Amino acid sequence: MMLGGASLLGCGSEQEATQPAKASAQPATSGKVKGSHVLVAYFSWGGNTRRRAQKVQELTGADMFEIKPAKPYPTKYEPTTKVAKTEREENARPEVASRVSNMEGYDTILLGYPIWWHDTPKLIDTFLESYELSGKKIAPFCTSGGSPLEESLPTLEQLDKQATLLPGLTANDMDSIEPWLRQLSLV
Numbered sequence: 001m002m003l004g005g006a007s008l009l010g011c012g013s014e015q016e017a018t019q020p021a022k023a024s025a026q027p028a029t030s031g032k033v034k035g036s037h038v039l040v041a042y043f044s045w046g047g048n049t050r051r052r053a054q055k056v057q058e059l060t061g062a063d064m065f066e067i068k069p070a071k072p073y074p075t076k077y078e079p080t081t082k083v084a085k086t087e088r089e090e091n092a093r094p095e096v097a098s099r100v101s102n103m104e105g106y107d108t109i110l111l112g113y114p115i116w117w118h119d120t121p122k123l124i125d126t127f128l129e130s131y132e133l134s135g136k137k138i139a140p141f142c143t144s145g146g147s148p149l150e151e152s153l154p155t156l157e158q159l160d161k162q163a164t165l166l167p168g169l170t171a172n173d174m175d176s177i178e179p180w181l182r183q184l185s186l187v
């Protein structure tokens with residue numbers, strides 16, 4: 001498997017609090033983007049996905065929520081791959097540190113995550129299972145060391161059959177983000 005360690009260089013334990021200030025504090029009318037109420041929810045261990053999420057947020061004006069683990073992952077790459085592998089083998093549901101307080105106010109979720117072991121990080125599984133998402137639209141985007149988003153789609157489809165999956169994006173190329181948002185009619 002390709003782990004794409006190089007793309008994590010310089011990222012390390014970066015976990016600054018891009019707090020869900022808007023997402024948790026605002027009423028259900030927040031995150032309005034072209035008639036939709038849009039939330040950018042993302043998990044990022046090393047910062048790559050966070051940078052894409054920030055660009056998505058800047059381009060759309062959507063609200064933003066960082067999916068953080070209650071128990072932080074190791075700061076070093078190899079130990080993190082081991083923890084993630086165990087979580088995957090055990091089909092674990094690691095606890096998420098905080099909740100989106102007004103999830104019912106959003107109809108579209110732009111969901112970002114790194115590909116871990118050719119799939120979603122298990123934290124994403126926990127996140128999706130924590131909410132009533134029926135009727136909502138979910139547009140996933142990922143970063144990776146080369147794996148395409150498609151590797152994680154079976155998991156997303158299985159996790160929430162009530163939500164509609166919109167076209168997603170392997171967002172390794174920053175320049176691919178705006179065309180994708182155009183395709184979704186969000187810019």
Ligand SMILES: Cc1cc2nc3c(=O)[nH]c(=O)nc-3n(C[C@H](O)[C@H](O)[C@H](O)COP(=O)(O)O)c2cc1C
Binds near residue numbers: 081114
């Ligand atoms: C635990 C772990 C597992 C990974 N598994 C894969 C993988 O299966 N395929 C891949 O292309 N990249 C893999 N990577 C690389 C990351 O997907 C890639 O570096 C991503 O951009 C990291 O995003 P982040 O900086 O937001 O955490 C893995 C990285 C980690 C830490």
